Amino acid sequence: MKKTIENKACCIAPTPNLIVSCRDREGRNNALAVGFASNVSIEPAMVMVGIVPERFSYHMIKESGEFIINLPAKGFEKEYYYLGSKSGKDEDKFEVLHLEWTDGEKVNAPMLSACPVAIECRVTTSLQPGSHELFFASVEAVHCEEEYLDNDGNIDWAKISLL
Ligand SMILES: Cc1cc2nc3c(=O)[nH]c(=O)nc-3n(C[C@H](O)[C@H](O)[C@H](O)COP(=O)(O)O)c2cc1C
Numbered sequence: 272m273k274k275t276i277e278n279k280a281c282c283i284a285p286t287p288n289l290i291v292s293c294r295d296r297e298g299r300n301n302a303l304a305v306g307f308a309s310n311v312s313i314e315p316a317m318v319m320v321g322i323v324p325e326r327f328s329y330h331m332i333k334e335s336g337e338f339i340i341n342l343p344a345k346g347f348e349k350e351y352y353y354l355g356s357k358s359g360k361d362e363d364k365f366e367v368l369h370l371e372w373t374d375g376e377k378v379n380a381p382m383l384s385a386c387p388v389a390i391e392c393r394v395t396t397s398l399q400p401g402s403h404e405l406f407f408a409s410v411e412a413v414h415c416e417e418e419y420l421d422n423d424g425n426i427d428w429a430k431i432s433l434l
Pocket residue numbers: 301302303304305306307308321322323325326327328329352354355356357358359360403
């Protein structure tokens with residue numbers, strides 16, 4: 272028999288384990304763990320990430336209107352939880368974790384080299400219905416390691432062990 276529980280928050284599960292990376296006006300890179308995210312449109316291709324305004328990454332995304340969603344694979348747990356618990360306010364997480372990155376091709380943000388999939392995003396609008404500001408963004412480019420592509424050039428999700 273089902274029981275009604277007290278805690279109503281975060282009742283949709285599982286949430287994805289994503290890393291959102293961004294850059295400020297001074298060229299400083301930062302990244303955080305994000306679970307509030309979704310596909311929101313097929314045509315045009317659009318996604319959404321929810322960021323709490325207190326996060327250091329928030330002002331970067333707000334100012335630049337650009338970010339990259341990196342999908343980490345298994346084996347990246349240590350880095351993922353570090354990015355999700357320490358703040359760029361206090362330290363350069365890229366330096367501490369020795370993260371390798373390359374510049375996005377379409378947006379001004381870093382792509383994490385260790386993550387097999389990177390999605391370049393440009394904010395089109397945002398809404399703040401509650402704790403998180405929801406940034407809706409067009410998908411400007413999707414990059415995936417060649418070994419995870421199928422014969423048609425699409426991502427074969429079964430080949431990737433996502434974190
Ligand atoms: C599994 C997990 C999921 C998280 N999801 C979100 C999220 O969706 N939105 C958010 O703003 N913070 C989320 N966080 C918290 C941030 O990643 C965390 O506060 C981080 O230290 C912020 O970094 P920053 O201050 O450098 O931006 C999550 C943390 C973890 C561990």
